[in-house]
Every structure is written in C-alpha cells, then in structure tokens.
Amino acid sequence: MKRVISIFVIIALIMTVISGCSKSKTTASSGDNSLERVKKAGKIVIGVDDTYPPMEFRDKDNNLVGFDIDIANAVAKKLGVKVEFKPTSWDGIFVALQSKKFDLIHSSVSITDDRKKTMIFTKPYIYGGNAIFVNADNTTIQNQDDLKGKIIGCQVSTTAEEVLSKMNGIKEVKKYNGMTEAFLDLNNRRIEAVVSDPQVGDYYIASKKDKIKRIKSMLNQEPIGVAFRKEDKELRDAYQKALDDLKKDGTLSDISKKWFGYDVYSNNN
Structure with missing residues (x-):
C-alpha cells in the first residue's frame, strides 16, 4: 500500500513540475509586461499629433490641450500613473510607435483593416x-x-x-x-x-x-480608437477598461460637451 502511495506521490510531483514548466514557458513566450512596465515607470508615454484641433493642439499659451488630451489624462488617473505626451508629426507617428518612442497613440487614429495588420486598438471611443x-x-x-x-x-x-x-x-x-x-x-x-x-x-x-x-x-x-503595438495586449486591455469606466461615470460625456458643445455619448455611441 505504501508502495502504491509512493508511486502516486512521485507521479503527482512529476505532474506539478511539468505544469510549472508549462506555465513558465507560457509566461515567457507571451512576454507581455506592457502594463507592468508602465506601472513601474509611474507614467504612460503617449504619441500625439498636436496640430489637430479640437482633438489635440496648442492653445495661445502653447499648452497641449484637446478632447483626446483630456481623455488620456483621465485614463492615466484611473491607471494610477502620470502622462508624458510626445508630439510627433502624423506622417511618422506609426513608425515611432513601433520604434518604442512611446507606449501608445491617442491621437484620433481611425481604425482601418490596413492599420490592424501592424497594431491593436481599443474599441472605438468616438466616430469620425x-x-x-x-x-x-x-x-x-x-x-x-x-x-x-x-x-x-x-x-x-x-x-x-x-x-x-x-x-x-x-x-x-x-x-x-x-x-x-x-x-x-x-x-x-x-x-x-x-x-x-x-x-x-x-x-x-x-x-x-x-x-x-x-x-x-x-x-x-x-471608428476612432487608441493604437498600441501588437504585443502590448495587457496595456490595451487596461486602457480599454479605464475608457469603459469613464464612459459609465459620465466623464467622457463631460469632456465631449467641453470640446464639441454636445454629448456624443448620449445615444450610446
């Protein structure tokens, strides 16, 4: 009986080791530490084209303002990090994302099939x-x-x-x-x-x-969404949850009224 129990113990140990190795391999293969990276840095770096009023632009005092800017700041607050905006010309902004100049692009990016080949997006937060x-x-x-x-x-x-x-x-x-x-x-x-x-x-x-x-x-x-590198799914998912929460608590509606004069979310857009 003891022998049988010993065999079962050995088998259980082997299965535990195999399971542990499998989990380690899965974690290693996924390699997605995007959310952890942002949390550890204490800030999220966001690429924007600052020539696109009222979405993102410079006011008369050269401050970066706009609809997208306010939303990004609100999302960062939800994530518990600060924001660093990196103004980038539109014709080079997607290359800069892939070159890891910033963590994401929150700058009125239209979601297209072509762009989805190289990036992942949140759900549309507005339609243009x-x-x-x-x-x-x-x-x-x-x-x-x-x-x-x-x-x-x-x-x-x-x-x-x-x-x-x-x-x-x-x-x-x-x-x-x-x-x-x-x-x-x-x-x-x-x-x-x-x-x-x-x-x-x-x-x-x-x-x-x-x-x-x-x-x-x-x-x-x-549809317009926030763009991320394909491997940064954890960060995208956390950003999406924050957007969902901001829509639910009325923050997105308030930001919309501020910049457009009406609530684009009133009909569950």
Missing part, C-alpha cells in the same frame, strides 16, 4: 470620418462628385488622403502637415475644398461660419 469643407459662398461643390477638376486639401498620411487617392477626376490633392495650414489655404482660396474629420473642421469654422461651411454629404464614417 471624412467631411468636405468649402468656402461659404461656394455653390459648385455639393457632394463628392463635384470634387472632379478641383484642387482639394487634406492632411498627409491620413485616411482623407487615402480616400481622395481612390477618387477619379480630382485635379490635385494638396497635402499638408497640419489641418490649420489646409484651412488657411482654403480661406485664402488657394484650394477649393478641404477633406477632414467633421469634429476638426467644425471646430475650426466655429468662429468662421460666415467664411467656411461643411457639405452635408460625408465621404465616409470611421
């Missing part, structure tokens, strides 16, 4: 897209078909550039590093229309409604 903006006295552009033969402005490396590149008949797509320059050229009639996220364009023309208007017809609608 591509709207057409023209001078207030323009009567020739009513929809996307009217863009044919025209010079159109957009920000470089955005989905607006991608959408416009697939449209036939446009005379020229003029690309800008920031939306402010694009709208300035529109106002000065160097271009005939600007394609941009509706929130960005609406904010820009808020005090210029007598000069610039938005066409009712949208080119498309796009």
Whole structure:
C-alpha cells in the first residue's frame, strides 16, 4: 500500500513540475509586461499629433490641450500613473510607435483593416470620418462628385488622403502637415475644398461660419480608437477598461460637451 502511495506521490510531483514548466514557458513566450512596465515607470508615454484641433493642439499659451488630451489624462488617473505626451508629426507617428518612442497613440487614429495588420486598438471611443469643407459662398461643390477638376486639401498620411487617392477626376490633392495650414489655404482660396474629420473642421469654422461651411454629404464614417503595438495586449486591455469606466461615470460625456458643445455619448455611441 505504501508502495502504491509512493508511486502516486512521485507521479503527482512529476505532474506539478511539468505544469510549472508549462506555465513558465507560457509566461515567457507571451512576454507581455506592457502594463507592468508602465506601472513601474509611474507614467504612460503617449504619441500625439498636436496640430489637430479640437482633438489635440496648442492653445495661445502653447499648452497641449484637446478632447483626446483630456481623455488620456483621465485614463492615466484611473491607471494610477502620470502622462508624458510626445508630439510627433502624423506622417511618422506609426513608425515611432513601433520604434518604442512611446507606449501608445491617442491621437484620433481611425481604425482601418490596413492599420490592424501592424497594431491593436481599443474599441472605438468616438466616430469620425471624412467631411468636405468649402468656402461659404461656394455653390459648385455639393457632394463628392463635384470634387472632379478641383484642387482639394487634406492632411498627409491620413485616411482623407487615402480616400481622395481612390477618387477619379480630382485635379490635385494638396497635402499638408497640419489641418490649420489646409484651412488657411482654403480661406485664402488657394484650394477649393478641404477633406477632414467633421469634429476638426467644425471646430475650426466655429468662429468662421460666415467664411467656411461643411457639405452635408460625408465621404465616409470611421471608428476612432487608441493604437498600441501588437504585443502590448495587457496595456490595451487596461486602457480599454479605464475608457469603459469613464464612459459609465459620465466623464467622457463631460469632456465631449467641453470640446464639441454636445454629448456624443448620449445615444450610446
């Protein structure tokens, strides 16, 4: 009987060792210490393009402000860490993420199938897209078909550039590093229309409604999320939980009202 018990004890010990090795291998193979890394550093480093009002931009005192900035700060507070924002030009922001210049991009990133090949995202926290903006006295552009033969402005490396590149008949797509320059050229009639996220364009023309208007017809609608490196799932999941909590407690609604003048989450968007 003792012999039988001994055999069972030996088998149990072997199984425990095998199980322990298996867990160690799984942990080692996953290699995801992204949340632990941020917690240990006591801060989360976030890449932003600071030329995209009202989402992320510089105010008159050169402070970094905006809808995304307020949300990122609220998320960091939930995670118990500080925030360090790293302003980066949009045409290099995804390369900088992969080069580990920062932990994530919270800067109005449209979630596309192409981007999902190299990054992972939170669920959409707002919806954007591509709207057409023209001078207030323009009567020739009513929809996307009217863009044919025209010079159109957009920000470089955005989905607006991608959408416009697939449209036939446009005379020229003029690309800008920031939306402010694009709208300035529109106002000065160097271009005939600007394609941009509706929130960005609406904010820009808020005090210029007598000069610039938005066409009712949208080119498309796009989900916007926070982008992470593919291996950083733990950090993404923690960020998502914080966003969910902020939506539930009304913080996202308050931030929305502050920057847009209305609650984009009122219909569970």
